[in-house]
Amino acid sequence: MLSKKTQYAFHALIHLAENADKGPILISEIAQEKNISIKFLENILLELKNAGILGSKKGKGGGYYLMRAPKEIPLARIIRLLDGPIALLPCVSLNYYERCETCKNEAVCGLNEVMSKVRDATLKLLENKTLKDILTRN
Amino acid sequence: MLSKKTQYAFHALIHLAENADKGPILISEIAQEKNISIKFLENILLELKNAGILGSKKGKGGGYYLMRAPKEIPLARIIRLLDGPIALLPCVSLNYYERCETCKNEAVCGLNEVMSKVRDATLKLLENKTLKDILTRN
DNA sequence: CTATATCCTATAGTTTTTATAGGATTTATG
DNA sequence: CATAAATCCTATAAAAACTATAGGATATAG
Numbered sequence: 001m002l003s004k005k006t007q008y009a010f011h012a013l014i015h016l017a018e019n020a021d022k023g024p025i026l027i028s029e030i031a032q033e034k035n036i037s038i039k040f041l042e043n044i045l046l047e048l049k050n051a052g053i054l055g056s057k058k059g060k061g062g063g064y065y066l067m068r069a070p071k072e073i074p075l076a077r078i079i080r081l082l083d084g085p086i087a088l089l090p091c092v093s094l095n096y097y098e099r100c101e102t103c104k105n106e107a108v109c110g111l112n113e114v115m116s117k118v119r120d121a122t123l124k125l126l127e128n129k130t131l132k133d134i135l136t137r138n
Numbered sequence: 139m140l141s142k143k144t145q146y147a148f149h150a151l152i153h154l155a156e157n158a159d160k161g162p163i164l165i166s167e168i169a170q171e172k173n174i175s176i177k178f179l180e181n182i183l184l185e186l187k188n189a190g191i192l193g194s195k196k197g198k199g200g201g202y203y204l205m206r207a208p209k210e211i212p213l214a215r216i217i218r219l220l221d222g223p224i225a226l227l228p229c230v231s232l233n234y235y236e237r238c239e240t241c242k243n244e245a246v247c248g249l250n251e252v253m254s255k256v257r258d259a260t261l262k263l264l265e266n267k268t269l270k271d272i273l274t275r276n
Numbered sequence: 277c278t279a280t281a282t283c284c285t286a287t288a289g290t291t292t293t294t295a296t297a298g299g300a301t302t303t304a305t306g
Numbered sequence: 307c308a309t310a311a312a313t314c315c316t317a318t319a320a321a322a323a324c325t326a327t328a329g330g331a332t333a334t335a336g
Contacts, residue, residue, distance in 0.1 A: 002226045004325065010249055011240055026281075034240055040326050046283070058282045059334030075252065088140045102149050102172050110272035111148055114213065114263065121259040125252065134248035142294065165313075178295055184314070196313045197303030283332065293322070301314065306307105 006082045008036045009044050013078070013131050016054070017070045024056070024063030044082070051081050070131035076123060086126065087119040094119070144220045146174045147182050151216070151269050154192070155208045162194070162201030182220070189219050208269035214261060224264065225257040232257070 011034040019025055027045060031038040045064050048054040055067045066073075079086055080095055090098035091106055092115040103109045149172040157163055165183060169176040183202050186192040193205045204211075217224055218233055228236035229244055230253045241247045 001223055001228070003323090007227065014249070024281095028281090037326060039328075042282080043284095043326090049282090056282060057334080058280085058332075059336095060280045061335065062281050062333090064282085085139055089145065090139070108274060110274060111152070114267045114272055118260055118263050121263060122256055125256050125259060129252045134252055136246060136248060141292090162312095175295060177297075180313080181295090181315095187313095194313060195303080196301075196311085197305095198311045199304065200302090200312045202313085278336095280334085280336105281332100282334100284330090286328085288327075289325080291322105291324070294320080296319070297317085299315090301312100303310100303312080305309090305311105 002079065003083050005044055006079055008034070008041060009048060009078055009082055010134065011036070012041060012045060013048075013066070013073070014135060016064060016066050017131055017135055020066060024061065024065050026063045029063075047082065053077070070135065073131040074127050075129050075131070075134070076126035079126065086122060087115065089115045092116045092119050140217065141221050143182055144217055146172070146179060147186060147216055147220055148213075148272065149174070150179060150183060151186075151204070151211070152273060154202060154204050155269055155273055158204055162199065162203050164201045167201075185220065191215070191219075208273065211269040212265050213267050213269070213272070214264035217264065224260060225253065227253045230254045230257050
C-alpha cells in the first residue's frame with residue numbers, strides 16, 4: 001500500500017491542479033480542504049518543491065503552485081519520490097535495485113521473472129498515467 | 139515492497155516444492171539453506187500451515203510439506219496471507235477495502251480509476267502465477 | 277516595520293516489522 | 307515407558323518505518 005504521505009501528496013496535487021488559475025495556494029487551505037495535518041502536509045509540499053514538481057512563493061499572497069502541466073507529471077514520479085520503490089522485490093527494482101542474497105542466479109530465478117512482469121505491468125500504467133488522469137472527471 | 143516475511147515464505151515454499159519427494163523437511167534445513175533466522179521461519183511456516191497451505195508432522199522424522207501441488211498455490215494467496223493487501227490504496231482493495239475519506243464519490247475519482255487498473259494488472263499475474271512458476275528453471 | 281507565509285531541521289509518538297525466547301505438545305523408537 | 311526430536315504456541319523484545327508536531331529562520335508584500 002502507498003503511505004499516507006504519498007496519498008496526501010496526490011490529494012494536494014489534485015487540489016493544486018484544480019485551482020491552478022487562482023495563483024499560489026496556501027498550505028492551510030489544502031490541509032483544511034483535504035483533511036490533512038497542516039504540519040505534515042508542509043513537509044510533503046516541501047519535498048515536492050525540492051524535487052522540482054512544485055514552486056512556492058513566500059509572504060503575503062504566497063503559497064504553492066505546480067511547476068508544470070498536470071499531464072507532464074507521471075504518477076510514478078510522485079510514488080518513487082515519497083514512497084520509494086514501486087517493485088515488489090529489491091532484485092527487480094529499476095531505481096532501487098539490490099542483489100538477491102538468497103538466489104544464486106537471477107537470470108534463472110522464477111520469482112525474479114514473475115516479479116519483473118508485475119513491475120512492468122505496474123509501471124506501464126504509473127509512468128503513463130499523470131496528474132491529469134486523476135483529476136475529477138466532469 | 140513485499141515484507142521479509144513474505145519473501146522468506148516464497149523461498150521456503152520453493153525449497154519444499156523442490157524437495158517434495160523427500161518427505162517432511164525440517165525447519166532448520168530450510169533456515170540454513172535459505173539463510174533465514176530459524177525462529178522467525180518457524181512462525182512463518184506455522185502461519186502457512188494454519189492457512190492450509192502446508193502440512194506438518196511432529197517428532198523424529200517430522201517437518202513440513204506442501205498440502206497441494208505447486209501449480210495449485212497462487213502467489214497472490216501467499217502475499218495476502220502474510221503481507222495483507224495487494225492494492226496500492228484501501229479504496230481499491232478487493233480483500234481489505236476501506237472507503238476513501240477524502241473523496242466524495244469513488245465512482246468519479248480519477249485516482250480510484252487508475253489504481254483499480256494497477257490492481258487488475260497486478261492481480262492478473264499474481265493470481266494466475268503459482269508456486270510452480272517460480273521454481274528454478276532447468 | 278509588520279504581518280504573513282514558506283523554509284528547515286529536530287524530535288516525539290505510534291505502529292509495523294523483524295526477531296527471539298522458552299516452555300508445551302506430539303511422535304518415533306529402543 | 308523413557309527419551310530425544312520436532313513442531314506448536316504465545317509472549318515479548320528490538321529495530322525500523324511511518325505519522326505527526328514543534329519552533330525558530332527566512333523571505334516578501336504592503
